[in-house]
Amino acid sequence: MRFATKQIHAGVEPDPTTGAILTPIYQTTTFVQESVDNYLSKGYSYSRSGNPTVQALETKLAELEGGAVCATFSTGMAAIHAVLLAFLNAGDHAIVSDVAYGGTYRLCTKIFTRFGVEFTFADTSDDDDVRKSIRDNTRLILTETPANPTLKLTDIAAVSEIAKDKGIPHAIDNTFLTPYYQRPVELGADLVIHSTTKYIDGHNATVGGAVISRSAELGEKVSFVQNASGTIMSPHVAWLTLQGCKTLTVRMDAQCANAMAIAKFLETHPKVEKVCYPGLPSHPQHELASRQATGYGAMVWFEVDGGVAAGKKIMDSLELWTLAENLGAVESLVTHPVTMTHADVEEAERKRVGITDGLVRLSVGMEDVDDLIDDLNQALDKA
Numbered sequence: 001m002r003f004a005t006k007q008i009h010a011g012v013e014p015d016p017t018t019g020a021i022l023t024p025i026y027q028t029t030t031f032v033q034e035s036v037d038n039y040l041s042k043g044y045s046y047s048r049s050g051n052p053t054v055q056a057l058e059t060k061l062a063e064l065e066g067g068a069v070c071a072t073f074s075t076g077m078a079a080i081h082a083v084l085l086a087f088l089n090a091g092d093h094a095i096v097s098d099v100a101y102g103g104t105y106r107l108c109t110k111i112f113t114r115f116g117v118e119f120t121f122a123d124t125s126d127d128d129d130v131r132k133s134i135r136d137n138t139r140l141i142l143t144e145t146p147a148n149p150t151l152k153l154t155d156i157a158a159v160s161e162i163a164k165d166k167g168i169p170h171a172i173d174n175t176f177l178t179p180y181y182q183r184p185v186e187l188g189a190d191l192v193i194h195s196t197t198k199y200i201d202g203h204n205a206t207v208g209g210a211v212i213s214r215s216a217e218l219g220e221k222v223s224f225v226q227n228a229s230g231t232i233m234s235p236h237v238a239w240l241t242l243q244g245c246k247t248l249t250v251r252m253d254a255q256c257a258n259a260m261a262i263a264k265f266l267e268t269h270p271k272v273e274k275v276c277y278p279g280l281p282s283h284p285q286h287e288l289a290s291r292q293a294t295g296y297g298a299m300v301w302f303e304v305d306g307g308v309a310a311g312k313k314i315m316d317s318l319e320l321w322t323l324a325e326n327l328g329a330v331e332s333l334v335t336h337p338v339t340m341t342h343a344d345v346e347e348a349e350r351k352r353v354g355i356t357d358g359l360v361r362l363s364v365g366m367e368d369v370d371d372l373i374d375d376l377n378q379a380l381d382k383a
């Protein structure tokens with residue numbers, strides 16, 4: 001089956017009892033067993049350890065990413081946390097992309113370091129920096145590409161090759177492009193992480209996470225943590241995500257086309273000093289973006305003449321764009337990473353990786369692009 005067919009049908013069978021076309025929400029704690037000897041004869045025991053609605057989504061996501069298995073989680077952060085817990089022990093070292101979602105940086109620096117795990121936040125866009133950062137005790141490489149919010153890219157195949165050479169698993173956060181545009185398993189990655197909150201759900205309805213593993217063996221380590229720590233996705237969230245996911249290709253193509261038009265508009269606006277979008281030839285890694293993905297995504301950022309004050313004025317003047325955290329859904333959102341998503345990253349670290357005070361992040365949605373541009377235009381006039 002091709003991708004657009006799988007996004008609708010993979011993992012979903014008509015309900016065996018009623019024929020319902022949608023997998024029902026199995027809202028239950030436990031599953032009644034036939035007898036002690038026939039324990040688990042229907043495959044389920046207790047909803048923390050497995051639930052048919054959640055399982056349907058996990059099967060679908062594993063098929064979409066081309067991995068062996070998937071484990072879903074209560075949030076994207078719970079998914080990242082599960083990968084760190086599954087592969088790192090006290091005394092181990094991990095390499096993490098120097099620009100990543102602020103919550104990932106916070107989890108590593110404020111929680112995992114308390115338990116004796118060491119981190120190097122490396123420039124994973126530079127193979128040499130990845131190689132130089134490897135130590136004898138490196139047990140995980142975690143990259144995010146395109147990175148939130150700078151849209152810096154990591155060459156997935158190159159880093160996977162380095163990781164494979166040293167026998168270190170390479171996990172990649174594929175939230176920004178999804179398997180529709182970017183296929184980390186085919187490029188050599190071992191684990192693929194999603195905040196399903198974003199494009200996979202796509203409707204600002206749920207928070208959730210997923211980890212897709214290249215092999216059943218890696219997947220077992222992740223699902224052990226899923227069950228042991230209990231950070232599972234609920235059947236209701238899994239059901240909503242199953243419905244949202246069916247239109248992933250259509251939403252992403254529409255949002256990506258809107259993002260390209262908006263990036264081009266911003267590039268020609270006299271008040272805009274800098275625009276960043278991987279689809280623009282001016283993006284420093286445009287060639288890599290075109291080579292390793294089939295779409296450029298729907299995240300754009302820009303800086304205006306007048307710095308922070310002018311940027312804030314624009315964000316406050318927008319009427320159709322909504323000032324909010326989150327990204328990836330059909331509603332267009334504007335975010336100020338320094339005060340919102342990356343507030344917990346120290347100022348010096350933010351400056352080092354290019355998260356400037358005036359950076360305005362756009363998550364481009366599915367509205368009519370002319371309405372989105374008109375609104376940006378009137379807000380820019382006010383700045």
Ligand SMILES: Cc1ncc(COP(=O)(O)O)c(C=O)c1O
Binds near residue numbers: 075076101196197207
């Ligand atoms: C790239 C990326 N990964 C992970 C997360 C965390 O996901 P969640 O908010 O679902 O916990 C986010 C959230 O913005 C993100 O942007």
